[in-house]
Amino acid sequence: xxxxxxxxxxxxxxxxxxxxxxxxxxxxxxxxxxxxxxxxxxxxxxxxxxxxxxxxxxxxxxxxxxxxxxxxxxxxxxxxxxxxxxxxxxxxxxxxxxxxxxxxxxxxxxxxxxxxxxxxxxxxxxxxxxxxxxxxxxxxxxxxxxxxxxxxxxxxxxxxxxxxxxxxxxxxxxxxxxxxxxxxxxxxxxxxxxxxxxxxxxxxxxxx
Amino acid sequence: xxxxxxxxxxxxxxxxxxxxxxxxxxxxxxxxxxxxxxxxxxxxxxxxxxxxxxxxxxxxxxxxxxxxxxxxxxxxxxxxxxxxxxxxxxxxxxxxxxxxxxxxxxxxxxxxxxxxxxxxxxxxxxxxxxxxxxxxxxxxxxxxxxxxxxxxxxxxxxxxxxxxxxxxxxxxxxxxxxxxxxxxxxxxxxxxxxxxxxxxxxxxxxxxxxxxxxxxxxxxxxxxxxxxxxxxxxxxxxxxxxxxxxxxxxxxxxxxxxxxxxxxxxxxxxxxxxxxxxxxxxxxxxxxxxxxxxxxxxxxxxxxxxxxxxxxxxxxxxxxxxxxxxxxxxxxxxxxxxxxxxxxxxxxxxxxxxxxxxxxxxxxxxxxxxxxxxxxxxxxxxxxxxxxxxxxx
Numbered sequence: 001x002x003x004x005x006x007x008x009x010x011x012x013x014x015x016x017x018x019x020x021x022x023x024x025x026x027x028x029x030x031x032x033x034x035x036x037x038x039x040x041x042x043x044x045x046x047x048x049x050x051x052x053x054x055x056x057x058x059x060x061x062x063x064x065x066x067x068x069x070x071x072x073x074x075x076x077x078x079x080x081x082x083x084x085x086x087x088x089x090x091x092x093x094x095x096x097x098x099x100x101x102x103x104x105x106x107x108x109x110x111x112x113x114x115x116x117x118x119x120x121x122x123x124x125x126x127x128x129x130x131x132x133x134x135x136x137x138x139x140x141x142x143x144x145x146x147x148x149x150x151x152x153x154x155x156x157x158x159x160x161x162x163x164x165x166x167x168x169x170x171x172x173x174x175x176x177x178x179x180x181x182x183x184x185x186x187x188x189x190x191x192x193x194x195x196x197x198x199x200x201x202x203x204x205x206x207x208x
Numbered sequence: 209x210x211x212x213x214x215x216x217x218x219x220x221x222x223x224x225x226x227x228x229x230x231x232x233x234x235x236x237x238x239x240x241x242x243x244x245x246x247x248x249x250x251x252x253x254x255x256x257x258x259x260x261x262x263x264x265x266x267x268x269x270x271x272x273x274x275x276x277x278x279x280x281x282x283x284x285x286x287x288x289x290x291x292x293x294x295x296x297x298x299x300x301x302x303x304x305x306x307x308x309x310x311x312x313x314x315x316x317x318x319x320x321x322x323x324x325x326x327x328x329x330x331x332x333x334x335x336x337x338x339x340x341x342x343x344x345x346x347x348x349x350x351x352x353x354x355x356x357x358x359x360x361x362x363x364x365x366x367x368x369x370x371x372x373x374x375x376x377x378x379x380x381x382x383x384x385x386x387x388x389x390x391x392x393x394x395x396x397x398x399x400x401x402x403x404x405x406x407x408x409x410x411x412x413x414x415x416x417x418x419x420x421x422x423x424x425x426x427x428x429x430x431x432x433x434x435x436x437x438x439x440x441x442x443x444x445x446x447x448x449x450x451x452x453x454x455x456x457x458x459x460x461x462x463x464x465x466x467x468x469x470x471x472x473x474x475x476x477x478x479x480x481x482x483x484x485x486x487x488x489x490x491x492x493x494x495x496x497x498x499x500x501x502x503x504x505x506x507x508x509x510x511x512x513x514x515x516x517x518x519x520x521x522x523x524x525x526x527x528x529x530x531x532x533x534x535x536x537x538x539x540x541x542x543x544x545x546x547x548x549x550x551x552x553x554x555x556x557x558x559x560x561x562x563x564x565x566x567x568x569x570x571x572x573x574x575x576x577x578x579x580x581x582x583x584x585x586x587x588x589x590x591x592x593x594x595x596x597x598x599x600x601x
Binding site: 014041047048051071074075077078079083085087089090091092093094098102103105106107148 | 210214217218220221341502503505506507508510511512513514595596
């Protein structure tokens with residue numbers, strides 16, 4: 001369950017985000033939709049514990065993220081939050097498998113290559129596991145970013161504009177991959193987007 | 209994947225730059241190590257050669273030249289002194305022992321020194337083969353002389369007049385080798401040692417080889433009976449006789465000071481080189497940090513603590529410095545070995561690259577600390593990275 005109450009964030013004396021109340025049941029998918037500058041990325045950053053809000057609370061699976069200290073927020077994010085940034089950034093100097101190992105290590109999970117291989121297999125990219133991440137194609141990088149987000153079986157997956165730069169076919173495929181991965185690990189999926197093409201694909205929405 | 213492995217992956221991604229930075233640092237460390245090995249081994253050698261003697265009494269002139277010629281066998285003597293005058297010094301109650309030496313000839317570049325058996329005792333020399341000389345025209349050869357010339361027991365050898373390379377041989381005055389000395393690591397290894405009488409006998413037609421009363425020697429090596437002698441004897445000899453007295457400890461310190469100026473310049477050069485390497489490493493890390501700002505943000509996004517990013521940058525810098533230090537130590541020792549063997553071909557100095565000086569550990573530690581300090585600013589910048597930049601990109 002993702003639960004938000006009286007959330008407000010100010011920047012330079014101006015309120016850039018305000019969400020009075022919103023909740024998403026565990027395992028459900030939802031869209032945070034709105035134009036550029038409406039506070040979507042700010043909301044993602046607050047849920048992920050990257051940013052402390054000016055007021056209000058956010059709870060993920062019963063844990064009040066906004067009530068945690070900086071160290072606990074980092075640990076919580078590593079263990080229970082999967083993030084898929086818009087630019088899909090991978091660490092290029094190491095292999096695809098190592099990108100996932102880094103996520104495991106930071107989450108405090110013992111190295112588990114079988115889990116990594118199963119995750120890559122489920123996304124159809126097992127063959128590129130040993131390749132340097134800088135050498136993979138854009139479509140592969142998108143799958144690797146999703147694999148990295150789900151490898152620790154998080155409670156919530158946060159995707160920031162995952163389809164904005166994609167053509168229609170790729171957009172549908174990316175959405176299907178995200179939903180499939182979230183369903184497979186029972187995570188709540190939050191997609192922040194201004195892409196109107198996927199508006200009708202997800203029933204639960206938060207308009208900003 | 210550990211911090212060290214990730215740091216290594218970043219270094220391996222830019223191998224040329226990493227190699228150049230490490231190489232610059234290594235050259236600086238190697239120069240320092242080379243200087244250290246040379247100066248320390250030279251100082252040890254000088255100390256070994258000079259330490260058995262408290263005072264050298266010889267002809268007036270440069271005291272340093274007297275020490276170099278009489279103790280280190282590395283310069284021409286300042287002249288001769290009268291044997292009867294030297295004996296008066298030897299009879300002084302403050303003198304524990306004295307050793308007369310007489311120079312004048314060489315054998316294949318090795319000095320022939322006329323003396324008595326106390327000279328062997330000064331350097332703790334033991335006979336490895338044969339026996340000690342007992343009469344005139346008998347010699348024992350140092351271990352280095354035997355090794356280089358191949359002269360062994362029973363061999364006859366003819367000395368060449370003078371200490372330079374262009375002397376005439378003393379034909380008809382062959383020495384007989386009666387003993388070969390065991391190596392001592394001191395000056396005696398490269399000498400041919402014979403009784404004083406041999407030198408006088410060969411040089412009968414030369415000045416200084418007259419009747420007992422007028423006989424001359426090159427120098428008298430003195431050991432004090434009491435520390436008080438150090439304060440009184442040199443002054444008295446210099447003031448009241450035609451001879452001069454020089455203290456090896458003082459002259460060695462003066463020599464090392466003179467040589468030290470050149471060594472200090474080289475040492476300064478090495479430090480400048482290392483400072484340049486540190487600056488270059490700093491620039492490389494700052495530039496890498498800029499290139500990797502999204503990697504660092506991603507790591508934070510994945511849950512890495514700011515301290516972990518700090519550690520990552522420090523690990524990268526320290527790995528580079530460690531590589532430079534190890535490479536520098538290896539290069540320094542290799543260079544000392546190569547230069548040492550090159551010098552040994554024309555000189556009796558044995559500089560080895562296999563020796564380890566405790567100061568090398570300090571050099572390594574100081575360079576590592578300085579290198580780690582160089583990483584602090586880039587590491588602190590990594591520490592302060594905003595993790596949300598990937599979401600705003």
